[in-house]
Amino acid sequence: MVQLEPFQIEDWMDEWENKxxxxxxxxxxxxxSLNELQDLSENKTGLEIDRNQKLTYGAIRGSSPLRSNLAKLYSSKVSTPLPEDNILITNGAIAANHLVFYSLIGPGDHVVCHYPTYQQLYSVPASLGAEVDLWKAKAEAKWIPDIEDLKGLIKKNTKLLVLNNPNNPTGAVLPRSLLQQVIDLAQEHNLIILSDEVYRPAFHSIGPMDPEFPRSILSMGYDNAIATGSMSKAYALAGIRVGWIASRSRELVEKIAGTRHYTTISVSQLDEQVAAFALSYDTVHHLLSRNIQLAKTNLAILERFVIKFDDECEWVKPVAGTTAFVRFHREGKAVDSEKLCEAILEKAGVLFAPGRRCFGDEFPGYVRIGFVADTETLEKGLARLKVFMKKEFDEVPLAN
Incomplete structure (x- = not known):
């Protein structure tokens, strides 16, 4: 019987995000909104839902317009285009990741997972009977894990390496040179790589001209790799619940497609039309520009807060994605992050996610901040937090 650990971050968000x-x-x-999406596009008549389309199950693996647009994005600046048939559409990236594990992992397998990260990426393979080890990144190394540590984790039965790039919760990226070392190691041991790229391409503090700019795992010349993504994070359209699985290995795609029949007949045709429009040439660059500029603006606001309270909090400034992992302390001693988040919620009405509860015992004092909210929400929330820090912070207990 499958035994799943409580999904701590989702439990926390379920309990508090609407309160x-x-x-x-x-x-x-x-x-x-759909109106805002339309306004961002150069195609001012394109977001017309086809009201004559019969609402059947539609294309089982995903509509051709949507998969074609995704294939174009993955084919940019590579010599071999990705065929649209190598993409499967799912109900969000969470379903995409689950399908990969459910298709490929079972008892007797060994999985190595980049950490800290979204709990699904290590708890689901463990629930399927796999042995899971964590490739741990540390703040003192700017949240970039060591390749020698990864080499030491590989076993005879290792089957899958799981990456999260850009990373949740730290906002760090695995640089290109490190990605190449990971691929070399995977080739040596015939391993599959799953790269959760749900925060790609929200690169706000590193650009494509940087030699360490991280390419998608599908652009690194290793066929035995899978990328997952969604419309939720970098594309600001979580409500349509559209994600995907992509690989240059047709064998992997077909295996996952066979498993997908047990979980997903198809994704909503209406949602696919919105996603296809958002990822079209006329729209996608304007949408990403809006979101990356928002991230840059808000990161500067959050940085000013961290600098102002540098006696009580510290961070490794995020490079990409939408999250920052901030450590709160008194005289160097970590506070109890869950008690801190509960107090901030009660006294200031501001919601953070506690690091120790949601990402692991190694992170006392840490909170995850989702800083790419609308700017007004971030500014007002941090204004409330400033008052809390001056009046209430000293009452928060230290971590055990």
Whole structure:
């Protein structure tokens, strides 16, 4: 019988996100409406839902317009285009990741997972009977894990390496040179790589001209790799619940497609039309520009807060994505992050996610801040937090 651990971050968000005044624990770029999406596009008549289309199950693996647009994005600046048939559409990236594990992992397998990260990426393979080890990143190394540590984790039965790039909760990226070392190791041991790229391409503090700019795992020349993504985070359209699985290995795609029949007949045709429009040439660059500029603006606001309270909090400034992992302390001693988040919620109406509860015991004092909310929400939430820090912070207990 499958035994799943409680999903701590989702339990926390389920309990509190609709009971706070200022939600800066959310990890999506500030969500947009269909009208706003239309306004961003150069195609001013394109977002017309086809009201004559019969609402059948539609294309089982995903509509051709949507998969074609995704294939174009994955084919940019590579010599071998990705065929649209190598993409499967899912109900969000969470379903995409689950399908990969459910298709490929079972008892007797060994999985190595980049950490800290979204709990699904290590708890689901463990629930399926796999042995799971964590490839741990540390703040003192700017949240970039060591390749020698990864080499030491590989076993004879290792089957899958799981990456999260850009990373949730730290906002760090695995640089290109490290990705190449990971691929070399995977080739040596014939391993599959799953790269959760749900925060790609929200690169606000590193650009494509940087030699360490991280390419998608599908652009690194290793066929035995899978990328997952969604419309939720970088594309600000969580409400349509569209995600995907992509790989250059047709064998992997077909295996996952066979499993997918047991879980997903198809994704909503209406949602697919919206996603296809958002990822079209006329729209996608304007949408990403809006979200990346929002991230840059808000990161500067959050940085000013961290600098102002540098006696009580510290961070490794995030490079990409929508989240920052901030450590709160008194005289160097970590506070109890869950008690801190509960107190901030009660006294200031502001929602953060506690690091120790949601990401592991190694992170006392840490909170995850989703800083790419709308700017007004972030500013008002941090204003409330400033008052809390001056009046209430000293009452928060230290971590055990």
């Amino acid at each position: 706070c005044e200022y939600n800066i624990a959310e990890t999506c770029c500030s969500s947009i």
